[in-house]
Amino acid sequence: xxxxxxxxxxKNLSGRLILNSLNFAVSRGEFFSLLGPNGAGKSTVMNxxxxxxxxxxxxxxxxxxxxxxKKVKLKMTCTPQDLSFPLLLTVLETLSLVASHYAEKKxxxxxxxxxxxxxxxxxxxxxLSGGEKRRLGLACALIGxxxxxxxxxxxxxxxxxSRQRLWGILKTLSAQxxxxxxxxxxxxxxxxxxSRVLMLDHGKTLFDGSVQQIKSKVSYRxxxxxxxxxAVPRAKTLEHFQKLAGTHRxxxxxxLWTIWTLNSDLWLEEFFQDPLPFKDLIVEESSLEEAFLExxxxxxx
Amino acid sequence: xxxxxxxxxxxxxxLRQPSYLVSTVLFPSLFFWFFAIPNATDPGRAQLLMxxxxxxxxxxxxxxxxxxxxxNEKSSPWxxxxxxxxxxxxxxxxxxxxxxxxxxxMTVGGVLITTHxxxxxxxxGERWLPFFCAxxxxxxxxxxxxxxxxxxxxxxxxxxxxxxxxxPLSFAGGLWIPPHGLPKIVQDISPYLPSRMFAEIxxxxxxxxxxxxxxxxxxxxxxxxxxxxxxxxxxxxxxxKF
Numbered sequence: 089x090x091x092x093x094x095x096x097x098x099k100n101l102s103g104r105l106i107l108n109s110l111n112f113a114v115s116r117g118e119f120f121s122l123l124g125p126n127g128a129g130k131s132t133v134m135n136x137x138x139x140x141x142x143x144x145x146x147x148x149x150x151x152x153x154x155x156x157x158k159k160v161k162l163k164m165t166c167t168p169q170d171l172s173f174p175l176l177l178t179v180l181e182t183l184s185l186v187a188s189h190y191a192e193k194k195x196x197x198x199x200x201x202x203x204x205x206x207x208x209x210x211x212x213x214x215x216l217s218g219g220e221k222r223r224l225g226l227a228c229a230l231i232g233x234x235x236x237x238x239x240x241x242x243x244x245x246x247x248x249x250s251r252q253r254l255w256g257i258l259k260t261l262s263a264q265x266x267x268x269x270x271x272x273x274x275x276x277x278x279x280x281x282x283s284r285v286l287m288l289d290h291g292k293t294l295f296d297g298s299v300q301q302i303k304s305k306v307s308y309r310x311x312x313x314x315x316x317x318x319a320v321p322r323a324k325t326l327e328h329f330q331k332l333a334g335t336h337r338x339x340x341x342x343x344l345w346t347i348w349t350l351n352s353d354l355w356l357e358e359f360f361q362d363p364l365p366f367k368d369l370i371v372e373e374s375s376l377e378e379a380f381l382e383x384x385x386x387x388x389x
Numbered sequence: 390x391x392x393x394x395x396x397x398x399x400x401x402x403x404l405r406q407p408s409y410l411v412s413t414v415l416f417p418s419l420f421f422w423f424f425a426i427p428n429a430t431d432p433g434r435a436q437l438l439m440x441x442x443x444x445x446x447x448x449x450x451x452x453x454x455x456x457x458x459x460x461n462e463k464s465s466p467w468x469x470x471x472x473x474x475x476x477x478x479x480x481x482x483x484x485x486x487x488x489x490x491x492x493x494x495m496t497v498g499g500v501l502i503t504t505h506x507x508x509x510x511x512x513x514g515e516r517w518l519p520f521f522c523a524x525x526x527x528x529x530x531x532x533x534x535x536x537x538x539x540x541x542x543x544x545x546x547x548x549x550x551x552x553x554x555x556x557p558l559s560f561a562g563g564l565w566i567p568p569h570g571l572p573k574i575v576q577d578i579s580p581y582l583p584s585r586m587f588a589e590i591x592x593x594x595x596x597x598x599x600x601x602x603x604x605x606x607x608x609x610x611x612x613x614x615x616x617x618x619x620x621x622x623x624x625x626x627x628x629x630k631f
Contacts, residue, residue, distance in 0.1 A: 138473045161475040172466035176405040177398060188394040189474045228470075 089116050091267050097146035099132055106132045107291040117265035121278040124288035130271045134240055138166055166238035167225035175214030179224055182213055190232040199227045218245035236267045275377040303379045309352040310372045315343050317365040332358050395484035400491055417446035418499040424565050426507050435508040440591040445564040446496035447524050451489050451532040453551050459539025460547035519594040527587040530608055533615035540622035558584045583611040
């Protein structure tokens with residue numbers, strides 16, 4: 089069942105085309121990540137989904153209704169933008185205010201436990217650190233027991249422990265069939281959590297599919313090795329690697345070399361015919377981040 | 390229930406701002422102390438001065454508080470977040486109005502206590518209700534003046550704008566010193582100002598004299614004008630942002 093649907097949606101802001109006939113749909117229980125460079129239109133998609141802006145053309149439906157409907161707002165929540173809270177209210181007061189909007193809500197005690205808010209409960213929100221504000225923002229988003237959860241960079245500024253804890257919470261919610269729409273700068277987060285990725289660029293879909301599908305579309309593998317004969321000049325080593333059939337790209341950091349290739353077996357076969365002295369050779373799949381960058385480059389070729 | 394929650398937290402936030410309490414709630418009492426007490430030579434004059442400074446307090450709360458709050462809130466991300474909650478559009482507006490009434494009552498209460506402690510006022514019991522009604526109804530055009538300024542101005546400009554409107558309007562309306570004590574040119578303009586019309590209505594209720602129709606209809610005209618301007622700038626602002 090489609091829970092969020094964008095049909096030919098276009099949006100101009102300050103005379104600039106931000107979204108250009110965008111189409112996508114998100115089904116119940118999907119963990120859906122939006123990726124793209126700054127200005128790609130991610131925040132506009134979020135704001136349109138939340139009903140904070142209206143499309144110039146096209147149609148947006150959430151649960152088959154206009155996103156501004158009260159029935160939608162009861163089931164779709166988000167974290168406050170820019171993590172701005174009433175500065176003179178305490179964390180508990182802020183949570184209590186947000187909670188009063190929902191009939192079916194999580195208990196505040198449960199959220200305090202889940203997001204480790206006990207220590208900051210009676211502090212004014214104006215004095216919270218970035219990480220503490222993120223936890224409060226997430227509590228505000230979860231308190232309404234949503235069917236759709238919209239998260240805009242939820243882990244920016246969080247320490248590793250808090251981030252891992254949040255990932256655990258999101259995985260649990262996803263397993264319980266909560267639909268999650270996420271934007272993040274951490275691609276490892278997308279790789280760890282998402283069931284589907286929409287890559288946007290200049291307001292258009294660059295790619296729509298799973299993380300595995302992106303990686304398979306850009307199926308470079310990395311051969312990483314350490315050159316031990318330091319007498320060989322860098323330029324000569326570079327030339328040696330570049331001459332090998334199947335070399336797509338070469339990078340070096342001190343004595344550590346990384347070679348991108350579409351077929352690592354063939355590349356290694358050729359390399360071993362006349363090998364440079366090396367040690368610690370490993371072959372790796374590209375990360376999502378590398379695949380993402382490669383995908384963007386290919387899209388413009 | 391939602392209106393009660395929003396109003397409660399709005400008032401709580403304001404009560405936690407000492408600068409707001411001093412500048413808006415206590416100023417009229419302090420001004421009464423400095424400007425009115427020396428001129429309150431008999432109970433009749435003291436009564437009119439009490440009315441002037443109570444009206445000054447109401448204008449301060451509704452015009453100043455509403456304009457500054459709206460200008461700041463309309464650009465606040467928290468306000469955008471509130472729009473994602475299942476909340477009827479009128480809740481925020483009504484909670485703002487109720488908080489305005491709450492702080493107006495505090496301000497007027499401060500003026501009344503200062504009056505009681507410092508001068509003799511002999512206002513008959515039956516005149517208090519018309520006096521409070523005049524303050525409440527006469528304050529409405531200034532509330533919408535505040536809405537209009539709040540929707541029209543940017544948050545970084547609103548404080549000087551609100552001060553430039555509120556203080557000269559109070560002075561020229563004869564709220565600090567009686568109209569006959571104003572400079573000649575100000576005396577000529579004064580009868581056309583909403584603050585003077587408001588003051589005339591308040592003074593009439595205190596003195597049990599007849600209300601002049603030009604003050605009632607004049608203030609009503611200002612109310613309609615400010616409602617129109619508030620709605621216009623509200624829609625302009627909504628259209629730009631949402």
